[in-house]
Amino acid sequence: MQYWKEEPIRLLIDEDELRQMVENLGSEISRDYRNKVSVESPLLLVGILKGAVVFMADLARSMAVPTALDFMAVSSYGASTTSSGIVRILHDLDTSIEGRHVIIVEDIVDTGLTLRYLRDHLASRGPRSLKVCVLLDKAERREVPVCVDYCGRQIPDEFVVGYGLDYAERYRDLPYLGVVTEME
Ligand code: IMP
């Protein structure tokens, strides 16, 4: 039996719905970049570790235009830096983004601090274009405005796990998206 059936998790978005959301995003993005990218000069997807890994793997495969994949890891801000929104880069990109079409791929936008920092920071490296794609948006939790160009679904203010998202490093491996019903 699958271990998570015993865990305090309530289903929010099942595998079929997730697949549909990702396919829709892939089609929308492909339409927008059809005449802008090529095999020689692909669309660069920048995944934010670790939460975006599962989403990005599916998104890249749902795309009808050529993509290249790279990753960044950032620290979550502590309580003292919440207001400043300073985010530390733990692992940087392998490649330069100068002159390239780039999309930041993130699992979820919550307060907006992480994405606002990443967007500003990557913009300063001179990409040809820079957009943001998130699977999930908790819009009511936003503390700073951030432009999200592609969004899979808005969700209510609940703590979600699965499909790459974790609670204390647990549950990233769930194939669906659930809400944690008991926090320790
Ligand atoms: P923000 O900077 O507040 O927008 O937070 C973004 C990051 O917080 C995401 O990339 C996630 O890693 C994490 N996060 C926010 N909400 C959730 C959630 O409901 N489940 C799991 N991780 C979350």
Ligand code: MG
């Ligand atoms: Mg994240």
